[in-house]
Amino acid sequence: MNPPPSPPIAHVHVILKPLTPPDALHTLEEALRAVGMGYDFSPQPGGVLLCLGGDGTLLGALRSGSACFGVHVGNLGFLTATNLAGVGEFLRALQAGFYRVEKHLMLEAWLDNQDSPFVCANDLVITRKDVYGILELRLFVEGVLANVYQVDGLIVATPLGSSAYNISVGGSVVHPLCQNILLTPIAPHSLTQRPLILGAHVQLSVQTQKTCLIVLDGQSHHLMRPDQELKIQQAIPQATLLQPLERNYFQVLREKFSWGGGYV
Incomplete structure (x- = not known):
């Protein structure tokens, strides 16, 4: 028999989405006890985080830099490793070391x-603070003015996030293990503006002519004033996702987005 591809995992720290259904938590704890997996509800640095919820719960955990996997009880579950029905099988795979470790690019901005x-x-989404008006965003790549967007907003996405807000406004889907930064304008006021895909090594900066919002992973927001410059680049820590060995990204795309209609 081939050796396991990854270190065995004997303990997990459980993170719950807000208002987790009691029956979902009960089912998870039963599965953890059934396979003899140690667990607690106090995340520790360097530990493995089990995120019970949807993609939002998992994204919040990924930013911590810890290794994470998701057990789906949300609406989409695009990034999660399994659902409650399959959690016992995946826990046994973790104990035996038969799982895949994925390293994904994250962005940092200041x-x-x-x-x-x-x-x-x-x-990272730069968007209007008010419901009316147009944003004029000046994009610099490696210190050189590359574009001036007149838009409702601009999405700066990772490959992992290419299938989130990015795809809903016409951005490209990029395989999540690629090393790229995606720029997708939201409602551009010009037919010549198109999505742009850059290498992960580039350093970007954005300037605005009016106060706008910076939204991170759809979960937190910050004000950006006209006298400020926003600098963006790849983050040094990467997001670490644990996934089943048999998980196939394109199968997930087909199932979640109904690609191919009724064809198998």
């Missing part, structure tokens, strides 16, 4: 005079 950077696993 405003002028900011002490520590923002970090996102899916996307």
Whole structure:
């Protein structure tokens, strides 16, 4: 028999989505006890995080830099490893070391005079503070003016986040293990504006002519003023996802987005 591809896991730290259904938590704890997996509800640095919820719960955990996997009880579950029906099987695979470790690019960004950077696993969105008006965003790549967007907003996404907000506004789907930064305008006021895919090594900066919002992974937001510059680059820590060996990204795409209609 071939040796396991990854180190066996004997203990997990459980993170719950807000208002987790009691029956879901009960089912998870039964599965953990049935396979003899140690667990607690106090995440520790360097530990493995089990995220009971949907993609939002998992994204919040990924930004911590810990290895994570998701057990799906949300609406989409695009990034999660399994659902409650299959959690026992995946826990046994973790104990035996038969799982895959995926390293995904994250982004970091900071405003002028900011002490520590923002970090996102899916996307950073620069968007209007008000429901009306147009944003004029000046994009610099490696210090050179590359584009001036007149838009409702601009998505700066990782490959992992390419299938999130990015795809809903016409951005490209990029395999999540690629090393790229995606730029997708939201409702551009010009027919010539198109999505842009860059290498992960580039350093970007954005300037705005009016106060706008920076939204990180759809979960937190910050104000950006006209006198500030937003700098963006790949983060040093990567997001670490644990996935089943048999998981196939394109099968997930087909199932979640109903690609191919009724064809198998």
